Amino acid sequence: MGELWVDGGRCQGHARCWALAPETFEIDEEGYAHVIPGRENSGDEPNVRKAIRNCPERAILERETDDAGEKAEEVSTS
Ligand code: SF4
Numbered sequence: 001m002g003e004l005w006v007d008g009g010r011c012q013g014h015a016r017c018w019a020l021a022p023e024t025f026e027i028d029e030e031g032y033a034h035v036i037p038g039r040e041n042s043g044d045e046p047n048v049r050k051a052i053r054n055c056p057e058r059a060i061l062e063r064e065t066d067d068a069g070e071k072a073e074e075v076s077t078s
Contacts (some may be wrong), residue, residue: 002062003040006033007049010059021047033059041060 004024006017013031017024024039024047042048042064052060 002043002064004035004043005040005057006035007061008032010057012057012059013018014056017060020051020054021045023049024048032063038042 006025011032013027013030013033015027015033017033018027021042024036024042024045025033026036027033028072
């Protein structure tokens with residue numbers, strides 16, 4: 001199971017994720033969703049799975065972790 005995150009470049013602020021799983025997603029003052037700190041590993045909970053499936057922008061993603069449970073390196077272009 002990977003670590004949940006919301007791709008801010010895709011999120012359009014429908015708040016559908018928050019409506020379905022408010023224990024995992026929060027909406028910022030601009031209306032965009034974020035994963036609540038400490039809830040990054042809740043991706044196997046039924047509400048959260050439903051929220052992932054219902055995001056119209058496919059903005060809720062899971063970051064792969066390696067076998068040791070470490071965060072995989074993210075490619076940076078900067
Ligand atoms: S449902 Fe998807 S697009 Fe809408 S606020 Fe949540 S993450 Fe963003």
